[in-house]
Amino acid sequence: MKRLAVFTMAVISTGFLATAEYAGAIDTYTVGDAASGIASSRHNLGATGFFTITSNTTEICVFCHTPHHANRDGGIKPLWNRFSANSAAFVAYGPTMADELITGSVIGSSSLACLSCHDGIVTFDSLINAPGKAGVTQTGTDRGWDFYDFSGRTADYITDPSLSIGRDLSNDHPISVPYNEFTAGLRPMDTIISDIDLADGLNVGALQFGSGNLxxxxxxxxxxxxxxxxxxxxxxxxxxQLRVECASCHDPHFNNKSWTEVDYTYGEGVQNQRFETNGLFLRRVGGNSASGLCRTCHNK
Ligand code: HEC
Ligand code: HEC
Ligand code: HEC
Ligand code: HEC
Incomplete structure (x- = not known):
């Protein structure tokens, strides 16, 4: 019954939004939609991808997950198929203004997972369990694959300075920081996200922005x-302890097509796939429009 209700709602609201949509073809997403699209995103590094790819496999998930023989170093999850530097290799944020001390030894598993590429060091093909029968190495050997982008052969690790977070996390939003209510203006943990009124106090135009995502x-x-x-x-x-990790704000599978602003900054108006963003894989529909992502946790 509930499924049917959600479906009906989706049809009604899609019908409504279709008329309100503008030229940029921005996805509006409704409740119950899948947060999918990794195949057409920058996170598909296999031969079927569009951006940085190798011809050595058509598999997509293999660059991050494996059904068997997964990496267990430092408790890394889920079913992680990559070499990952352990937390001691990272410089953590240190003390926050509320005096919460974050040290390297607690960098959480899902952040180590992202950083096993976004440290700008570990190669894309440093896999534990290679596709098919190509072999298992618990240390995640570099498979020696070549990678290509639109300009030809390219590096097999992240080189773009803005996409390389590095191993010094002291200049990033605190990662692996406990969510302490009553610090930093944080809302209570049990706040239902969609109940937060992000348009309150903004110019009325904000209500229409991004199909009303605020x-x-x-x-x-x-x-x-x-x-x-x-x-x-x-x-x-x-x-x-419950903490903020990379995956709190990003979903690496969600090719989020709902953020006009970031498409313009990346694409500079060029309708060309290579410039298109994946909405920076942000979890929020509308990305960080009107800083809605930040203001969901911080009541500022
Ligand atoms: C670029 C790396 C990457 C690729 C490629 C990738 N994943 Fe993931 N996946 C992750 C990370 C990181 C997490 C943990 C995220 C979190 O904590 O929410 C995860 C979590 C998951 C989860 C559990 C949480 C959830 O969101 O449902 C499933 C299921 C999953 N992945 C399936 C897949 C499948 C199937 C594929 C291939 C089609 C795939 N993933 C490709 C990085 C990746
Ligand atoms: C508190 C939320 C939050 C956390 C935690 C977070 N990010 Fe982000 N990230 C963002 C937002 C918001 C943006 C978009 C910034 C902008 O407008 O360009 C972003 C952008 C990025 C970018 C694109 C480069 C840029 O700055 O525009 C990368 C790559 C990235 N994040 C990776 C990570 C990784 C890896 C982690 C974990 C080490 C992480 N993020 C943790 C919110 C977060
Ligand atoms: C297997 C390697 C790998 C892993 C693991 C990985 N990424 Fe990426 N990521 C990439 C590559 C490659 C790109 C595209 C680089 C380029 O365009 O130069 C990318 C791009 C991005 C971008 C920019 C997307 C856009 O809109 O242009 C963000 C944000 C990002 N990744 C965040 C994350 C986060 C957060 C995680 C963990 C949840 C993660 N990635 C895990 C390889 C990875
Ligand atoms: C998932 C919830 C969440 C989101 C989303 C989030 N934050 Fe935070 N933020 C936290 C937590 C938890 C802390 C740590 C508070 C403490 O000191 O205990 C924090 C701390 C901070 C601090 C203080 C750092 C210090 O040194 O004390 C700033 C500034 C901040 N966040 C800005 C942002 C901005 C800007 C965004 C949007 C890009 C954002 N936050 C998104 C949870 C979040």
Whole structure:
């Protein structure tokens, strides 16, 4: 019954939004939509991808996951198929203004996962379990594959300075920081995300912006666009505490096509696939329009 209700709602609202849509063909997403699209995103590094790719496999998930023989170093999950530097290799944020001390030893598993490419060091093909019968190495050997982008042969690690986060995390939003309510203006953990009114106090025009995403405040959680998720669902457990990790703000599978602003800054108006963004894989529908992503956690 519930499924049917969600479906009907989706049809009604899609019908409505179709008329309100503008030329930029921005996806508006409705509750229950899948947070999918990795195949056409920059995170498809296999032969079927569009951006940085290799001809050595058509598999997509293999660059991050494997069904067997996964990496267990430092408790890394889920079913991680890559070599990953352990947390001692990273410089952490240090003390926050609220005096929460973040040290390298607690960098959480899902952040180590992203950083096993976005440190700008580990190569894309440093795989544990290679496709098919090409072999298992628990240390994640570089498979010696060549990678190509639109300009020809390219490096097999992240070179773009803005996409390379590096191993010094002291200049990034605190990662692996516990979510302590009553610091930094943080909302209670059990706040239902879609109940937060992000348009409150803004110029009325903000209500129409991005098909009203500030009003709806929908986020991708567990692979679906949800209106029931709470802030708690964005957090990940490390050392027995709920913390903010890379995956709190980003979903690496969600080719988020709902953020006009970031498309313009990347594309400079050129309708060319290579310039298109994946909405920076942000979990929020509308990305960080009107800083809606930041203001979902911080009541500022
Ligand atoms: C670029 C790396 C990357 C690729 C490629 C990738 N994943 Fe993931 N996946 C992750 C990370 C990181 C997490 C943990 C995210 C989190 O904590 O929410 C994850 C979590 C998951 C989860 C559990 C959480 C959820 O969102 O449902 C599933 C299921 C999953 N991946 C399936 C897949 C499948 C199937 C593919 C291939 C079609 C794939 N992934 C490709 C990085 C990747
Ligand atoms: C608190 C939320 C948050 C966390 C945690 C977070 N990011 Fe981001 N990230 C963002 C936002 C928002 C942007 C878009 C910034 C902009 O407008 O360009 C972004 C952008 C990026 C970019 C594109 C480069 C840029 O700055 O525009 C990369 C790559 C990235 N993040 C990777 C990561 C990785 C890896 C981690 C974990 C080490 C991480 N992010 C943790 C919110 C976050
Ligand atoms: C297997 C390697 C790999 C892993 C693991 C990985 N990424 Fe990426 N990511 C890439 C590559 C390659 C690009 C595209 C680089 C380019 O265009 O030069 C990219 C691009 C991005 C971008 C920019 C997308 C855009 O809109 O242009 C963001 C943001 C990002 N990744 C975040 C993450 C986060 C967060 C995680 C973990 C949840 C993660 N990535 C895990 C390889 C990876
Ligand atoms: C998933 C929830 C979440 C999101 C989204 C989020 N933050 Fe945070 N932020 C936190 C937590 C938790 C802390 C740590 C508070 C503490 O000191 O205990 C924090 C701390 C901060 C701090 C203080 C750092 C210090 O040294 O004390 C700033 C500034 C900040 N965030 C800005 C931002 C901005 C800007 C964005 C959007 C790009 C953002 N946050 C998005 C949860 C979040």
């Amino acid at each position: 009003d709806r405040n929908l986020w991708a959680v567990m692979g679906y666009i949800s209106d029931e998720a709470t802030i708690r669902d964005l957090l990940r457990v490390t050392d027995g």
